[in-house]
Amino acid sequence: MSRExxxxxxxAGPFPEPPQTFADKEEREISVVTAxxxxxDAVTEMYCDFDPADRAQGIPPTGETRIREWLDTxxxxxxxxxxxxxxTVVGHATLxxxxxxxxxxxxxxxxAIFVLQSHQRAGIGxxxxxxxxxxxxxxxxxxxxxxxxxxxxxxxxxxxxxxxxTCGSESFELEMSxxxxx
Numbered sequence: 001m002s003r004e005x006x007x008x009x010x011x012a013g014p015f016p017e018p019p020q021t022f023a024d025k026e027e028r029e030i031s032v033v034t035a036x037x038x039x040x041d042a043v044t045e046m047y048c049d050f051d052p053a054d055r056a057q058g059i060p061p062t063g064e065t066r067i068r069e070w071l072d073t074x075x076x077x078x079x080x081x082x083x084x085x086x087x088t089v090v091g092h093a094t095l096x097x098x099x100x101x102x103x104x105x106x107x108x109x110x111x112a113i114f115v116l117q118s119h120q121r122a123g124i125g126x127x128x129x130x131x132x133x134x135x136x137x138x139x140x141x142x143x144x145x146x147x148x149x150x151x152x153x154x155x156x157x158x159x160x161x162x163x164x165x166t167c168g169s170e171s172f173e174l175e176m177s178x179x180x181x182x
Contacts, residue, residue: 012163015134024122107142
């Protein structure tokens with residue numbers, strides 16, 4: 001989109017910072033922790049197990065090589081948190097600097113979040129999202145945006161619930177934004 005993205009005036013939050021441990025709706029003990037390059041193998045394993053039918057807007061990519069290339073970029077540039085069930089990664093969320101078209105806004109970050117199908121609808125996505133936002137706020141990120149397929153009502157409601165506002169729409173997706181700082 002070539003237009004300037006609109007953000008809410010008031011910062012959202014408060015949000016918890018990592019690490020967080022909680023019992024999900026299935027009574028599994030889940031930890032949400034920060035992740036870095038040393039975690040790429042475990043995150044790659046999660047995405048290799050990810051059902052391609054749950055991909056949105058072409059991500060996550062399919063195939064281990066393409067997944068690793070995508071994660072190398074994300075882990076090299078952004079902030080990342082993972083959800084762990086024991087030592088197994090079951091969710092990943094990232095904030096990546098907005099550098100689209102070479103006209104990036106160094107204070108704006110794009111959000112992406114994925115939870116393994118076996119762990120969906122258990123409250124993990126909400127904790128992953130809010131903990132990532134707490135981490136981003138602590139690190140000084142000012143603005144966050146995302147796109148979501150408009151038919152994904154559960155995701156749209158979750159994003160609205162934590163403070164995202166709709167700032168644009170295309171035929172099949174909504175663009176939403178949130179202010180963390182500033």
